Amino acid sequence: MLGGLVNKEITGRINALGGRAAGITGADGALLQASVRDDDMGFVGQVGNVDITIIAALLEAGLMPVVGTLGQRQGVEPPHLLNINGDVVAGEIAAAVGAVRLVFMTDVAGILGKGGKLCESLTPEAAQALVDQGIAVGGMIPKIRAGLRALAAGARTRIIDGTAPHALLQEIDGSYPGTTIAPAAKE
Numbered sequence: 001m002l003g004g005l006v007n008k009e010i011t012g013r014i015n016a017l018g019g020r021a022a023g024i025t026g027a028d029g030a031l032l033q034a035s036v037r038d039d040d041m042g043f044v045g046q047v048g049n050v051d052i053t054i055i056a057a058l059l060e061a062g063l064m065p066v067v068g069t070l071g072q073r074q075g076v077e078p079p080h081l082l083n084i085n086g087d088v089v090a091g092e093i094a095a096a097v098g099a100v101r102l103v104f105m106t107d108v109a110g111i112l113g114k115g116g117k118l119c120e121s122l123t124p125e126a127a128q129a130l131v132d133q134g135i136a137v138g139g140m141i142p143k144i145r146a147g148l149r150a151l152a153a154g155a156r157t158r159i160i161d162g163t164a165p166h167a168l169l170q171e172i173d174g175s176y177p178g179t180t181i182a183p184a185a186k187e
Contacts, residue, residue, distance in 0.1 A: 085142050087142040095152065111179040
């Protein structure tokens with residue numbers, strides 16, 4: 001599903017709207033090399049290496065890569081595919097390509113702090129503290145961790161509610177609410 005139907009539906013929609021997209025998976029071009037995350041979880045992987053050769057080639061050709069989150073298991077014969085968390089993949093690819101911004105579109109306003117209040121801006125330390133204190137839970141944890149990974153490589157991270165019409169366009173314009181994870185401003 002991740003590498004086939006869903007990937008191709010997203011790719012097709014982008015193309016139908018006038019974009020130029022190419023659907024791939026992390027196995028294509030050995031983009032995502034992975035290992036088993038936990039034997040008890042079966043074919044769930046963790047990223048070991050990212051080879052951006054295929055992404056660079058697609059971008060050079062004017063195509064937007066749409067990456068299905070499957071990675072190729074390293075060091076086994078015959079090789080097989082592992083399912084990898086999409087947030088983790090986004091953070092690893094953002095770090096590998098040297099992205100300046102990573103945007104997670106989810107179904108909540110952003111990272112919620114104590115009392116359920118939206119945290120508009122967090123330092124990496126404050127974001128990690130929300131995880132450590134059990135305030136950020138569930139699917140927000142991999143988003144925060146992936147955002148911190150990308151941030152360590154220079155990408156500012158945003159988490160926004162992607163369910164609203166035109167959310168990403170407004171985010172690009174800088175007028176959309178959400179959470180920013182970035183280093184503290186230097187005085």
